[in-house]
Amino acid sequence: MHRVDLFPTHEYQGLKLRPGRPYPFGATVVGNMVNFSVYSRYATDCTLVLFHNREEKPFIEIPFFKEFRLGNVFSMIIFNLDYENIEYGFRMDGPFQPEEGHRFDKSKILLDPYAKLIAGRDVWGQEPNWDSLYQYRARVVFDDFDWEDDLPLETPVNDLIIYEMHVRNFTCGSAANVKHPGTFAGIIEKIPYLKELGVNCVELMPIHEFDEFENSRCSPIDGRQLYNLWGYSNVGFFAPKAAYASSGRFGMQVDELKNLVKKLHANGIEVILDVVFNHTAEGNEQGPYISYRGIDNKTYYMLTPDGYYFNFSGCGNTLNCNNPNVRDMIVESLRYWVTDYHIDGFRFDLAAILGRDQNGNPMSNPPLLESLAHDPILGKTKLIAEAWDAGGLYQVGSFPSWGRWAEWNGKFRDSMRRFLKSDEQVLADVKERIIGSPDLYASQKRGIKASVNFVTAHDGFTLMDLVSYNSKHNEANGEDNRDGENHNNSWNCGWEGECDDAGINRLRHQQVKNAITLLMVSQGIPMVLSGDEMGNSQQGNNNAYCQDNEIAWLDWNNLKKNADIFRYFKQIIKFRRLHKVLRYDEHLSHSDYLGLGYPDFSWHGVKAWQPESGYNNLTAAFMLNGQYTVTESEGVPDDFIYVAMNMHWEMHGFELPQLPQGMAWHIFANTGMDAPEDIFEPGEEPIIDNQHEVLLGPRSIIILVGRKK
């Protein structure tokens, strides 16, 4: 059968047209036709503007005739378009009444909010033509990538070990030794490295199209150009950053990113995208027209009663996330990344904003968050909230979750950092963090899987800088060191910054190992900041968002320089992956509910079974009973694991709990020892002579494994 609606009904300057289909929005290829559809509630008129690739002037502008409109949607089909060689935009006509929220300006050519391929910033750092009428240029995408049998991996969330990374920072640095530095292809070249490290999930800092030249300027320190390196400023929610693809200059970024996801999946590594739905790159009233402002300002942005932009993001504007149409766009975007790119999960930047109503007030049941929690296509997609915003809303532990949302657990970071620097006021809190923060997540029955634990993330010090600096050093950012977090809970171990004192450097390595140990033996989903595993430093810069240079780039020479740190990370990650008892998804009962003679989890002190016995709130120990990992349907019992923590500056002996008959304690790690005695091969830990007590040096952690002799 042949369809009867495949014939043009109109002709305009040689192009054959017919009324389009309003849905889906954006540009969609159907056989030899391309359907263009755009929504605007308040526009009075719309024109489709077509360019040949990279040309300044359009070759045609086609008005949406009256019969091409349905409701508030403009749509048209064009026949036989050579769509590999066209770029398209829209002109929107309507009122310019800022006090009413309208900023229509038909002199502007606007990017499609649903553009799936965006040209204009194709090669990183290549200066654009600022006079160009149309800067960020929508193209029509090829969506027929051959995935073969690939699908999102659906790794159980409690089994994840997340590696937070930036596409450029990961492979631009010296000694990265890849053919395509700073690109998706460059990451593919490093997959063997990621596998060796043992992580099973990468979280990519924003890869939606953005403009690295936004707010670009020169560093006051050395005159180098500062870029928008991190990209927390979206130009398009459906398009990958062209300049992150080595093939971006040919417009092939879609295929290159899909190839990265496919290759990572083939190696058992999931992909989470850091998505920024809280604001756009259009800034405030003074910002440029890119898309939303000119397409339908009042729909897309949260506006004050007199038409100014609310600024809950700290970036000039706030996306109107709980407007039904914007909500639909966000849901469509996420579905698209899961369907077309096989993305495994999302981390939502400043996600508290997604729960604000159109006037900025926090809602108790935000429809957007509820939609995402129940969306059928996102049904097994990981959803992780950065549960705060720049407007003062802090929802760690209270983010509306419907049992689906996890959170960046900022309290884990804060407590563990304070414990590491021997803060005597934090032990009670540290204990909550170690057992999966039941104080935050148990009452709503969200379980351990709601807690994404981390000590460091892109915001703030790297782990090596956390133990090398008391204060931030952001002068190179050109903001007089005002930017970046002031309360870092960091300790420099006796000298501010790099030094050649062997004792201080030894202690720093030990503290780095303490930090990764606390992260990996705690219940919850651990997230590691890329580069921490090799002791990467940002020279004390705790907000390197604009440093597209060696400050933010990983220095791969550190792999050799800090070989003991890398080895320690590798082994402890392997240890976590080997031991189910470290990866519960529901909170522990702290009781012997199976009648095994030992509870599932128990606290200890310097004396066994006496958690209150300790020094200055700086010592504690706990034991996990592997017998509880067996479920009715599957599994063999895991080992006993005992962890003793001494954050005191003196040595202390810890009395060991007695194991069942026939079992003995074996030592896996002791951060107080130098390599290679600091950590052993998981499964091949040596037995310890003294089965009754272990000695912990100052500021060290010991992990023992109890198993058959």
Add this chain to the structure above:
Amino acid sequence: MNIESYKLGEELDSFNYEEVQDGILAILNKGCSAVLDMTSCNYVSSTGLRVLLYSKKIAASKGLKFCLVGMNAEVKDIMNVTGFDSFFDFYNTMEECLSAINN
């Protein structure tokens, strides 16, 4: 196995893809395996990559071969970073290709 070759020009993109696709299909439809001589080609666009993969799939569906010969380093790199390379056999010369097919 009957084999015929098709010689590409300097580029394979939306301007000439129909002609190239028709030429390759004509070979495959005769029941012959096809060898694409890419020694003169220095650019393959997104459309072009799809012509290659489509040809490969049609060949496979007919139990035939579709091989690429003489691809330059830059085009090979594009295929590599977009993942299209994993579907193909590449040969430096026609002789190498023919000998591999015949063996």
